[in-house]
Amino acid sequence: MLRNAWIAVLAVMVASSSDAQTPATTAAPKSATAAPSQATKPVQRADSTPQGKLKNPYSVSDKAIVDSGAQLYSKAACSGCHGGTGGGGICPPLADGVWIYGGDDDTLFRLIAYGSQTLQSKGYSRKAQENVVAPMPAMGEVVATDDDLWRILTFIRAQYHGPPECKFGCPPSGGTGQ
Numbered sequence: 001m002l003r004n005a006w007i008a009v010l011a012v013m014v015a016s017s018s019d020a021q022t023p024a025t026t027a028a029p030k031s032a033t034a035a036p037s038q039a040t041k042p043v044q045r046a047d048s049t050p051q052g053k054l055k056n057p058y059s060v061s062d063k064a065i066v067d068s069g070a071q072l073y074s075k076a077a078c079s080g081c082h083g084g085t086g087g088g089g090i091c092p093p094l095a096d097g098v099w100i101y102g103g104d105d106d107t108l109f110r111l112i113a114y115g116s117q118t119l120q121s122k123g124y125s126r127k128a129q130e131n132v133v134a135p136m137p138a139m140g141e142v143v144a145t146d147d148d149l150w151r152i153l154t155f156i157r158a159q160y161h162g163p164p165e166c167k168f169g170c171p172p173s174g175g176t177g178q
Contacts, residue, residue, distance in 0.1 A: 042113035042149045043140035051122075054106040056150050060158040069155025072148050076139060086159045092130035097162020100128050103169030108153055113140035 046054070058065045073079060079089075086094035101107050101116070101124050111119050115138030143149045160167050 039145045039147075041140060042109065042143050042146050043138075045146035045149075046110045046113045046140070052104075052106050054109045056105045056109075056153055056157075058150055058154040060154055062154070065151055065154050066158045069151035069153070069158075072143070072152050073155050076143050076148075076152065078139075078152065081134075086156050091134055091136075094156050095159040095161050097160070097166040097170070098128050098130055099166070099169055100126055100130060102127055103166060105153065105168070107169070108156075109146075109149060111136055112143070112149060112152070114138055115140075 058069075060066060073086075078086075081089055081091035082094050088094075088096075092098070092100065099108070101111050101119060107119075107124065110122070110124070114122070116136040118138060119136075140149075143152065157167065163170070165171060
């Protein structure tokens with residue numbers, strides 16, 4: 001039954017991503033992580049970048065980026081599972097300080113692009129547990145570009161309300177949530 005629910009959610013996400021209008025971009029990325037001159041799919045970016053080297057070029061203090069990230073979050077139907085502001089739904093909250101695989105930019109980008117099963121097959125393992133445990137579907141073909149994914153991650157970081165020391169992943173010395 002859960003599998004059928006995931007299939008239905010993915011079908012809605014694919015349909016909505018092709019029907020929705022793309023929000024205007026407001027700024028080019030500030031680093032070489034995302035190439036502004038060409039659209040790169042998130043999976044392509046993850047496959048072509050060494051592990052640990054993906055870094056979000058945006059800051060949560062950039063309201064225009066956060067706002068465009070919110071639009072993209074909705075367009076990609078993230079809210080269908082994670083709630084409108086990332087506070088949780090049928091899937092774990094995104095803003096509470098519990099990062100299932102780690103809270104660093106590189107891990108979160110790859111988790112969204114690949115989904116949890118492929119991420120695990122690439123050597124990543126769970127570092128924490130949430131009350132809701134379901135596989136994260138691969139969104140690397142739903143989110144149009146790596147730049148869009150960085151904007152979504154910036155929006156998610158802007159919603160964060162967990163322990164400050166865990167915003168980018170809890171310290172390995174037993175910090176909260178990991």
